[in-house]
Amino acid sequence: MRTEDVLAAIATGLWRWDNATGIVTLDAEAARLLGLPAGPAELTEAAVRSRFHPVDWNEIDGIVNLAVAEGTLAEARLRIVDENGRVLRTVRSRSRPLIDGTDYHLVGTLQEVAEPPAGTAARTPVTGDWRRSREAFLLDAGRALAEARSTAEVLRVAASLSMPGFSPDGLAVFGVAGDRLTIIGHHGHNPGDDGPFADMPLDTDYPAAEVVRSGRAIYLPSPEEYRARFPATWPLAQRFGRESWAFLPLIVAGRTMGAWMAAFKHRVAFTPDERSVLTTVARMLAQALARAGVAESERELSLGLQRTMMPVLGPAIPGMEVAARYVPTGGGLQVGGDWYDMIQLPAGRVALVIGDVQGHDVRAAGLMGQLRIALRAYASEGHRPDAVLSRASRFLYGITDSAEGDHGGRFATCLYLEVDPATGAVDIARAGHPDPAIRMADGTVVQRPTAGGLPLGIVADTDYPTTRLTLEPGETLMICTDGLLETGGHDLESGWARIRKLLEQHDGADGLEVLADSLVQAVHGPGSHYTTGPFADRREDDIAVLLLSRTPGGAAQRVAVRRTALTVAQAEPERIAAGRRQLRELLHDWADPEQVDAAVLMVSEMLTNVLVHTDGDALLVAEATGEHGERLLRVEVADASDELPHKRRPGEMASSGRGLLLMEMLAQAWGVDPRGEGKSIWFELREGAAPAESAGPAGLESEAPMASFYDDEGPPAPPEGPPAAEPLA
Template identity: 80%
Template sequence: MRTEDLLAAIATGLWRWDNASGTVTLDAEAARLLGLPAEPTTLAESAVRSRFHPVDWNEINGVVNLAVAEGTLAEARLRIMDEEGRLLRTVRSRSKPVVDGDNYTLFGTLQEVAEQQPGSAARTPVTGDWRRSREAFLLDAGRALAEARSTAEVLRVAASLSMPGFSPDGLAVFGAGGGRIRIIGHHGHNAGDMGPFSDMPLDMDYPAAEVVRTGRAIYLPSPEEYRRRYPASWSLAQRFERRSWAFLPLIVAGRTMGAWMAGFAHPVGFTPDERSVLTTVARMLAQALARAGIAESERELSQGLQRAMMPTLGPEIPGMKVAARYVPTGGGLQVGGDWYDMIPLPNGRIALVIGDVQGHDVHAAGLMGQLRIALRAYASEGHRPDAVLSRASRFLHGITGTYAPDDHISPRFATCLYIEADPATGILDIARAGHPDPAVRMADGTVLVRPTAGGLPLGIDPDTDYPTTRLVLEPGETIMICTDGLIETGGHDLDTGWARLRAILEGHAGDNLEKLADTLVAAVHGPSSHYTTGPVGERREDDIALLLLCREALDDSLEPGTLPSVGDRGRRTALTVAQAEPERIAGVRLQVRDLLHDWTGSEQVDSAVLMVSEMVTNVLVHTDGDALLVAEVTGRPRRLRVEVADASDELPHRRRPGEMASSGRGLMLMEMLADAWGVDPRGEGKSIWFELYEVEGPDTGAEAAPGAGPAA
């Protein structure tokens, strides 16, 4: 008897589906089952498709694609419809795909099966609540795996997946490399259970090893099937007392990176729908592990770059304490162009440097490393701050201005602030290249932004000059320098950002310098962990570099490395206004107001600002030199003393300006507003000064201040 006759006797037909030509060949029994004349025929795919229920036709595409991908049988239950769209019968299809390049041919059978009764607990693979649950499960699993940021998180998500109707009780993820497979994570096993599987050769007779070698899934629906196919490793798996296993490849970009094992405590038949769910989860798991691996590699590279590029602070500076922080932007490679440095100088002083190379990418980080090394070299040669920045600007212009147009790299610039500090005297010589000004927290807690002379950012003009500003850091004072990421993050501009930082500095009187550094960064980004030298938060808007330098107070009762508390200590500020910078008079007025931020009488503050503005303006108008201003608040009740010195020997004299005169009222204002004032000749030049005495109690202004009158 022929095979076709034997199959027809048991109501089983044969078919052949050629995907390349789009034709389906049926024997007589297969044609009859499809509602066609019972004779062999070859039809177009569309003619056969019209005989299937539309829902079943859509489902069989996924089943066939899964079988092609796995090299397994394609099994489906199909409803056959007549020409009027009525259900004719239900058949079961089993076919084997033979792949030829991008095309395949299905060889299989069709067999009539009994109709499913309404209300039956069993459901077809393509209909019912199971299908809806499967779709919801896959959506949730995809979302959870997409949000996982590390390998550990991916494995936790995989362990928590509850598949509809056939959840595994044990999972293991194997990674492949170097001719071996290793477990990188597992769930549902006791400590030590996975020891024999932790490191195996790739040619071992074990399902996961075969999956990695072939890139095809393996389904073992029973212990007998496991023992038959893998007798060498059955003894290792037997003790877990599982009933079914699925081993699926983890494939990314066509490369098998490992395998995923799902073990079941109950028998699983691995129907096409169940295999479809497992295959989809394996694909999502592979993508999530690949993303997590890339992210972890980037973090490791970033941390390595940070460790290589960020210096350690030391040695200790006698009489001073230093704290520093670097916080990366958090996007991609968490490294950018911000940096800080501390450089011992040949003259026994110390240089503090902070800067920001334009950009937040690896190119910016590379330029930052080169620029930092160049600055260290120039500083170690003994150059003054202005010369160090001038040389650094020429260096950066040289290495960024020589790219060819097809390099797709635009020239970069960098801002920088360089401080040469004398630990013995507290003298700070500052040169600034387009960088934010420093801020000084005084011994009594008052915080002033100290305007300093500056030039263009490094790398823009190789011939730029960088004037030097000299400040004195008094005992108990702290100077803060930072990049703009600390100031402007969170939608702040330069002014509101400084106001936020000022409040933090003023509110941390007496705290340790390291804690103050942490507080400044945490206030910008919130609670965090993993700093380069302390905690790091979530994704940053910009890199942050921060340096704090504290000159220790003379009070022996204070512990080393702590800030003095707010009390009756004096406060002092000094700054120079050059002839070429008359616009800095506005900054002088602001400095005086900040110095007197808690002064009782607002009218006295206005008077002081007016007199200082007049004094500095007179120097710039009537002399050829610069104006040096020193303002100091001391005592209790407090006294403000302001001196403005210049190099001219010509003493001021009283004039009687007319109503329309634009000048000549300086001495008249001081007579009217100051409690005391005078002019002191010096060896070179002179000093004009005034004093105001704070009135305790209500805001009554200056009219009740004692001692008013000229003292020239």
């Protein structure tokens, strides 16, 4: 015996609702319970909805949405009504949502019940009261139309509306283009049926055209009245077999923007109450269509601006891989002040630019477009990175100062990189922008502090020093705007910690496109274009991110190498703290934390002595080689002074002179290497090894007295502290 026969014997029907298509499939018993002929049927959502009491439908709508959200069973009691709104019976519906991505199916049963449960009658009385049904319907329709965000969605909602007691069988929405009547959308007709109505002159003897001309509704309760009033176009309507028609104006702000037709297979008297419902729906439909039209125009303008202002990456760079992403802020036009660019330069070099104009509105986007063009022009002229940013700052200052009423003196941060693919050399100029980050071949991630100047446009003439680093094979460089770091309640510090973890977890074999997606998804959640969907309204700032990786040449190196470099200028003693932080990041997985503390202390002492006892800058280079647990750390600090250090023996109360003493105590090996101009002081630590007992420095006599790095006393050095102390300068 079939399952369907068993269920029919106990007055239980089966049904299935496809949310994507709006089609409801019923077996014979379910169709009978809904007051339809007892046979399998496929109906539209609107046709099925018209069989339920509107008050009950409002409740089941919320129950189903909750079941879809929670993955639970949806159960409710519903009253079945006929075409006149009279209650035929009460059924119990039980259904389970089957979710497939963003779409879902509802599969359930219908079973007739003798009476509603106790207490239900008092809350939703089975009275067939038309006025209460009308109020419930209008509330439901208003909510659904208010939530529609596109013209297609508005039309879909309008087609699913089931009016109390007189639901239409066919709908059409007409618009106006010049002196022509057009079809915006229709429902309940076959493809091609709209042909005669798609491009009709407004002076045609057709009800919708007259409604647009006059701004007044037309009600045709019978075919005879239609034929009598509009004989010229009656043959066009006759073939659809409808019995009654209502044509209502769609009016927004006093202007008739089109007409709405509701056609019925049964006769409708169009009583005052029924006309009131139709008029209210027409007003809500007009407002929804106007909102959707404005939103679609804004989206089209937004996409056009993006296509115009946001360039695609240029041709491939030999020996390198590039990936980039741009995510506009949520709300309003999907454009802002963030951008990235890649510029081809002479001799095979490439410039990479990333920047952020203050604000994320149309004015910021306009300034961004002008500034991006200016940067391209200056770069193409062959200027070095510092000169490019200096000229760009003068340009932005000029255009914002001369139009302060429009731009309010806005500024922009920017990071400009000139890359030599052959050597991996990267020259960087920075204008108030976050520093770049490097992911090394073994997964170690460090920020690379770079010299910088003020944001562009603040003052007319500004200097932008250049920092050079080398991108080794297998390393990846990341530059981004602050939106990637600060979104989600983070500041720059905690945001960088989040992004650094993602960079460390990335499998280098997946490629930069995967990494770029994972960085954006970690901030905003998944999405194919990141500009729509549930995460769109949560965006706090625009995001631009650009990744550059140097592909390994030939066989992979057998010995892992980590390297970092930092220049500390005389005028920037605060960068000593950046050097200590850089070294800790380089040694983040070093086996012995005490060795890390010792290395940081020695670096702090070496950098401080250069700034105190010489007139030049200090260049810090740190390199770790070998396998984990057996690595060798070598740190060098170079300066331009030719004077070599000599050891002295400081007194008990001396405030300086203990630098070389620390080197002897903490390093396995250390020394001083003279160079053509200047010298390099270095030390080495072997991971897990104990410090040398009293190793003398290479190039210095061991019997020399321990003192400062230099013969002259000079200004007193900062006081020494315990190895774990942070920071000294």
